[in-house]
Amino acid sequence: MTVERAIVAMSVVLGALLVVCVVVGVAARLVRRLRERRRIRSTERIRPLVMASMADPQHADALPTTGRDGRAMRALVVALLPKLRGADRNELASILRRGGQFERAHRDLRSRSSHRRIAAADLLGAAGDTSADAALADLTRDSRSDVRVAAVRALGRLGTTHGAQAVIGALSDERVPANTCTMALLRMGRPAGDALLEALAGPSGSERCIVADLLGVLGTHEARQMLEDMFVAASDPNERRSAAMALGRLGDPLSAPLLIEVLEGELARAAVDHDVAIACVEALGLIGDRRAIPILTQTLARSHRLSFAAAEALAPMGPRRSRRSIRERDDGFTPVTAILSGRSSRQPVAEHEPRVRA
Amino acid sequence: VSTILVIEDDTDIRALVEAKLTQSGHDVHTENDGEAGLAAVRSLAPDLVILDWMLPRLTGLEVCVAMRADDDLTHIPVILLTARAQEADLERGFAAGADDYLTKPFSPRELATRVAVLLDRTSR
Numbered sequence: 001m002t003v004e005r006a007i008v009a010m011s012v013v014l015g016a017l018l019v020v021c022v023v024v025g026v027a028a029r030l031v032r033r034l035r036e037r038r039r040i041r042s043t044e045r046i047r048p049l050v051m052a053s054m055a056d057p058q059h060a061d062a063l064p065t066t067g068r069d070g071r072a073m074r075a076l077v078v079a080l081l082p083k084l085r086g087a088d089r090n091e092l093a094s095i096l097r098r099g100g101q102f103e104r105a106h107r108d109l110r111s112r113s114s115h116r117r118i119a120a121a122d123l124l125g126a127a128g129d130t131s132a133d134a135a136l137a138d139l140t141r142d143s144r145s146d147v148r149v150a151a152v153r154a155l156g157r158l159g160t161t162h163g164a165q166a167v168i169g170a171l172s173d174e175r176v177p178a179n180t181c182t183m184a185l186l187r188m189g190r191p192a193g194d195a196l197l198e199a200l201a202g203p204s205g206s207e208r209c210i211v212a213d214l215l216g217v218l219g220t221h222e223a224r225q226m227l228e229d230m231f232v233a234a235s236d237p238n239e240r241r242s243a244a245m246a247l248g249r250l251g252d253p254l255s256a257p258l259l260i261e262v263l264e265g266e267l268a269r270a271a272v273d274h275d276v277a278i279a280c281v282e283a284l285g286l287i288g289d290r291r292a293i294p295i296l297t298q299t300l301a302r303s304h305r306l307s308f309a310a311a312e313a314l315a316p317m318g319p320r321r322s323r324r325s326i327r328e329r330d331d332g333f334t335p336v337t338a339i340l341s342g343r344s345s346r347q348p349v350a351e352h353e354p355r356v357r358a
Numbered sequence: 359v360s361t362i363l364v365i366e367d368d369t370d371i372r373a374l375v376e377a378k379l380t381q382s383g384h385d386v387h388t389e390n391d392g393e394a395g396l397a398a399v400r401s402l403a404p405d406l407v408i409l410d411w412m413l414p415r416l417t418g419l420e421v422c423v424a425m426r427a428d429d430d431l432t433h434i435p436v437i438l439l440t441a442r443a444q445e446a447d448l449e450r451g452f453a454a455g456a457d458d459y460l461t462k463p464f465s466p467r468e469l470a471t472r473v474a475v476l477l478d479r480t481s482r
Contacts, residue, residue, distance in 0.1 A: 051374060
């Protein structure tokens with residue numbers, strides 16, 4: 001009897017708990033929905049005021065700076081700033097400055113609330129306030145990963161050398177996605193190039209690979225010698241591949257002899273490192289130096305992947321000579337005919353990846 | 359006063375372009391998807407269309423091609439306002455029949471100037 005009562009009591013308690021959970025869940029959802037509706041209404045109310053302020057700065061005094069409307073105004077301006085350039089962008093940023101929003105954001109970077117730290121980083125980054133770079137660099141080591149990500153994003157928009165160094169530091173941070181860092185560095189352009197040059201001699205191999213890739217994409221020509229050294233000295237094939245591709249992207253003909261020499265060496269080996277050889281071929285194709293035509297022509301007779309890469313590299317290299325080289329080697333082999341007929345060869349490579357021709 | 363139709367799905371950009379062109383003295387109408395935009399082009403017969411590329415339902419490029427294929431709409435100048443900034447995208451945009459091409463992030467003042475120039479050129 002006692003056991004039965006205990007079971008009944010337990011069931012009642014569990015049932016009551018379930019009901020409470022459902023009620024709390026529904027209430028939380030309702031509150032979220034209500035807040036979202038209020039936010040949307042607030043934004044709709046503020047939008048015409050922001051637009052009017054851009055047209056006539058005198059209207060900026062009417063903009064709310066505190067409370068829900070103040071938050072909506074800041075969110076709207078932060079969303080608008082990256083979509084604009086020129087005088088209107090500057091006007092929008094100065095609306096924030098005049099309203100004391102920059103000072104407030106600087107204070108909020110040290111707020112206990114992570115939401116505030118994120119909102120402040122977003123605002124200062126979008127408005128391009130370079131005086132915030134040191135504080136944002138500190139935030140890349142925040143206790144919360146979403147704040148770190150916001151800081152990296154903001155530093156990418158600021159584009160300062162100090163910020164670039166902090167973002168490069170975040171490359172080794174597992175809590176910040178690598179693509180957030182690379183996008184930030186690419187956005188920075190030149191200042192990132194200077195900091196990346198220093199990082200190319202860093203201790204982490206995977207980081208050096210990313211740095212080499214970025215230097216190539218950014219076209220940092222000062223990196224050529226360092227990338228060539230990395231290409232020759234690195235023992236990790238990934239590093240060699242990244243260095244080769246970066247050299248290709250830089251497109252400096254001075255790198256062609258080294259790439260040709262390494263490719264010749266690879267082709268002479270019994271066990272060709274396909275990844276390194278293909279990186280050499282692709283880099284030579286990007287550089288477009290005609291001294292590479294003989295070795296690339298020779299590569300047409302190698303494995304399927306290599307011949308495909310060589311055909312791709314040769315195709316744009318010269319109107320007559322390289323095309324003749326491809327045709328001379330064209331014995332009905334798919335990649336070569338595909339390229340000669342103007343079709344993209346990328347898809348067939350993927351489809352026939354495992355097929356290797358001896 | 360010229361009638362300008364802005365077809366753009368980004369609310370902020372739509373409001374901004376509307377405010378800027380209204381300030382320049384134009385009568386501005388807006389739509390937020392390609393299908394409604396094309397219907398509005400047919401019903402309004404605007405003097406100029408500002409068109410985003412990446413639109414729901416019909417892309418900006420499809421709207422542009424449809425306009426150029428319609429004898430009643432083919433004369434209406436189109437400015438493509440898009441985040442697609444690659445050279446090949448620009449070629450595709452002009453091949454679809456756009457008269458001008460502006461990439462995002464953009465300058466609203468530059469857009470207003472281009473609108474004025476295009477309207478002036480077509481009114482001659």
